[in-house]
Amino acid sequence: MRAPQLTPASRILVAGHRGLAGSALCRRLRAAGHENLVLATSSEVDLRDRAAAGAWLAEHRPDVVVLAAERGGRGGAGGPADVLSDNLRIQTSVLDAARVVAVPRLLFLASACLYPRESRQPIRESSLMSGPLEPATEFYAIAKIAGLAQVRAVREQDGLAWISALPTNLYGPGDDFHAPHGLAGLMRAVHEAAQIGAPSVTVPGSGTPRREFLHVDDLAEACVALLEQYDDPTPVNIGTGRDISTADLAKMLAETIGYTGAIEFDPAAPDGAPRRVLDIRTMTGLGWEPRTRLRAGIAATYEWYLDNTALPRQREAVRGHEMVG
Ligand SMILES: NC(=O)c1ccc[n+]([C@@H]2O[C@H](COP(=O)([O-])OP(=O)(O)OC[C@H]3O[C@@H](n4cnc5c(N)ncnc54)[C@H](OP(=O)(O)O)[C@@H]3O)[C@@H](O)[C@H]2O)c1
Known part of the structure; x- marks a missing residue:
């Protein structure tokens, strides 16, 4: 064949x-x-x-x-x-x-x-x-x-x-920001907490599971x-072959969004598998490798979210905040 x-x-x-x-x-x-x-x-x-x-x-x-x-x-x-x-x-x-x-x-x-x-x-x-x-x-x-x-x-x-x-x-662009979990759902939750000046945002689960x-x-x-x-x-x-805890992911999102409130966890929510990261040697053997570092990818995705999903008034407020900050 x-x-x-x-x-x-x-x-x-x-x-x-x-x-x-x-x-x-x-x-x-x-x-x-x-x-x-x-x-x-x-x-x-x-x-x-x-x-x-x-x-x-x-x-x-x-x-x-x-x-x-x-x-x-x-x-x-x-x-x-x-x-x-x-x-x-x-x-x-x-x-x-x-x-x-x-x-x-x-x-x-x-x-x-x-x-x-x-x-x-x-x-x-x-x-x-x-x-x-x-x-x-x-x-x-x-x-x-x-x-x-x-x-x-x-x-x-x-x-x-x-x-x-x-x-x-x-x-990335086009993600489902209304999903109850995952990177996009967490991005929206942190964004909304920043918008209303909430003192804290709650992340489902214990914060310890590691994901890629x-x-x-x-x-x-x-x-x-x-x-x-x-x-x-x-x-x-x-995959990327690199994992990050949910707690560190939430911190990275908060830094990108400019949210300074507390990040809390809800251990009653299910954590799923404790760790999940892929061995990507078959893919890298083909000469492919992931180019987008997580922090840069999150920043670009947040820009996309602001342009495509968030209300225009929120967008201006966030970008104003970024300029001041
Ligand atoms: N998202 C992830 O994190 C992730 C992770 C690992 C693997 N994947 C894999 O990537 C693939 C795509 O996932 P995704 O996240 O891109 O999915 P998605 O954003 O939810 O999009 C799913 C697409 O499937 C189409 N679809 C659903 N039901 C259909 C039907 N009955 N007839 C025709 N089209 C239908 C939808 O079309 P319409 O828009 O026209 O309704 C939609 O465009 C999946 O195989 C998934 O296993 C995704």
């Missing part, structure tokens, strides 16, 4: 192009001269619907598919039954449709949440399926593990150069590197 080359003429279908990962990938592809993108919103083509997915792929016959459509991985939409069912349906619809038209190259984006809760750190790709999952993300992970299996099975049966990747926590955060532009770069160079059944980790 030889992976087909990515060229400016390649017809690249990005499922989930309005999402955090998909939008960054489209920006990256367009910047590199890939204009032949096949895109549809979920209201134009509901990918849970096999017939709709089949018709979409049959009409466009893409050279490359990137599956970055999903439901609820960031904890927002739906309960466990929706998350399990919707993700299974999106995946099987898209992967089956891609198989029918023999799409030669496909990248399936899964997630580092698929690793067992007690994985040895930093987590190597060989840890997949080696122990019980984190209960909070179990149904999501099971659906995505089925997707990894389908990609490998199609490689084996049909000889297509399909691959999968396991990105760590992402952040990758800027979406680095993820997009990694996806292109994989499409250009990687052709192996083993799913690949995409």
